[in-house]
Amino acid sequence: LNSHKQSYSNRGMSLEEDINVTNQYYLTHDICVIHKKPTPVQIVKVDYPKRSAAVIKEAYFKQASTTDYNGLYKGHYLDFEAKETRNKTSFPLHNFHEHQIEHMKAIVKHNGIAFVIVRFKTLGKTFLLEATKLFPLWDRQYDDAGRKSIPYHYFLDNGFEIPINYPAIVDYIKIIDQLFF
Amino acid sequence: LNSHKQSYSNRGMSLEEDINVTNQYYLTHDICVIHKKPTPVQIVKVDYPKRSAAVIKEAYFKQASTTDYNGLYKGHYLDFEAKETRNKTSFPLHNFHEHQIEHMKAIVKHNGIAFVIVRFKTLGKTFLLEATKLFPLWDRQYDDAGRKSIPYHYFLDNGFEIPINYPAIVDYIKIIDQLFF
Numbered sequence: 222l223n224s225h226k227q228s229y230s231n232r233g234m235s236l237e238e239d240i241n242v243t244n245q246y247y248l249t250h251d252i253c254v255i256h257k258k259p260t261p262v263q264i265v266k267v268d269y270p271k272r273s274a275a276v277i278k279e280a281y282f283k284q285a286s287t288t289d290y291n292g293l294y295k296g297h298y299l300d301f302e303a304k305e306t307r308n309k310t311s312f313p314l315h316n317f318h319e320h321q322i323e324h325m326k327a328i329v330k331h332n333g334i335a336f337v338i339v340r341f342k343t344l345g346k347t348f349l350l351e352a353t354k355l356f357p358l359w360d361r362q363y364d365d366a367g368r369k370s371i372p373y374h375y376f377l378d379n380g381f382e383i384p385i386n387y388p389a390i391v392d393y394i395k396i397i398d399q400l401f402f
Numbered sequence: 403l404n405s406h407k408q409s410y411s412n413r414g415m416s417l418e419e420d421i422n423v424t425n426q427y428y429l430t431h432d433i434c435v436i437h438k439k440p441t442p443v444q445i446v447k448v449d450y451p452k453r454s455a456a457v458i459k460e461a462y463f464k465q466a467s468t469t470d471y472n473g474l475y476k477g478h479y480l481d482f483e484a485k486e487t488r489n490k491t492s493f494p495l496h497n498f499h500e501h502q503i504e505h506m507k508a509i510v511k512h513n514g515i516a517f518v519i520v521r522f523k524t525l526g527k528t529f530l531l532e533a534t535k536l537f538p539l540w541d542r543q544y545d546d547a548g549r550k551s552i553p554y555h556y557f558l559d560n561g562f563e564i565p566i567n568y569p570a571i572v573d574y575i576k577i578i579d580q581l582f583f
């Protein structure tokens with residue numbers, strides 16, 4: 222993990238990479254079982270060379286129909302999306318897709334735990350915001366006076382800053398513990 | 403759904419396609435939220451042509467680190483793998499991978515619901531077998547006298563045949579209901 226620490230202190234790590242390291246730590250230490258879903262790809266053409274692995278020669282990125290992460294913690298279903306922004310004062314809602322919001326609404330309806338992890342890169346702050354706190358802002362953006370972004374202070378007032386702890390880099394399960402257990 | 407019925411009666415549908423149709427039905431009818439994970443792909447080369455979508459020009463299939471399906475039902479975490487065989491008397495264990503079994507063991511340990519769906523294509527029978535009933539056979543295969551396959555009668559005795567009901571094609575949630583709720 223030392224090499225990771227180094228690259229992290231060099232600001233080379235993305236939020237997604239941090240969360241993947243965190244999930245690996247959680248898994249190894251039997252804390253929870255959370256995995257990132259693979260990037261969905263539409264495969265069009267595959268070559269099968271003799272005596273070597275199949276090569277995908279033509280494929281396209283597909284829109285994901287769900288969030289990026291899900292899994293299991295203390296018998297509960299967890300589901301979340303992670304996003305980062307360089308903005309300092311707000312988080313633009315267009316970073317989420319309609320079907321991701323619909324998916325999180327279905328999760329909440331079926332008694333799962335849904336949330337987003339949002340990093341303000343420039344500020345060096347990472348927040349957990351419950352999906353139920355996101356839905357009203359999402360829905361309201363289509364109103365005449367609706368904002369197209371979430372103000373930074375909304376995260377301060379309604380979200381929870383995630384401690385950046387080693388060796389779990391984005392220690393979101395601490396917040397989930399406070400909120401639900 | 404009519405076109406599906408037709409192709410199903412033509413035996414053109416794989417177990418995976420049937421389960422995907424089933425999950426779509428479950429989702430639309432607010433029964434549960436289960437998705438298939440995308441096939442994991444290692445992307446090596448991407449072209450970005452002007453004025454059109456990015457094209458993946460070189461990529462390779464990666465081994466999945468988990469099972470194919472997971473999601474949420476009545477507040478509970480569900481996780482399963484689906485496999486089919488043309489064999490008539492037994493199901494070869496090499497159809498599963500070690501890391502899939504490890505993953506299902508982690509799910510059971512963290513109080514999730516893990517199982518496999520196995521179809522004997524030639525017999526036209528599809529079974530749900532709880533992961534806890536699979537583990538002992540998996541572990542025992544490495545013993546001197548250990549079998550490398552699961553006898554068909556083991557599914558009859560320890561599994562549950564899944565009713566093939568329209569419009570949910572592989573109506574596995576009925577079995578989950580009987581077992582856990």
Ligand SMILES: [Mg+2]
Pocket residue numbers: 289302303
């Ligand atoms: Mg994403």
Ligand SMILES: [Mg+2]
Pocket residue numbers: 470483484
């Ligand atoms: Mg599979």
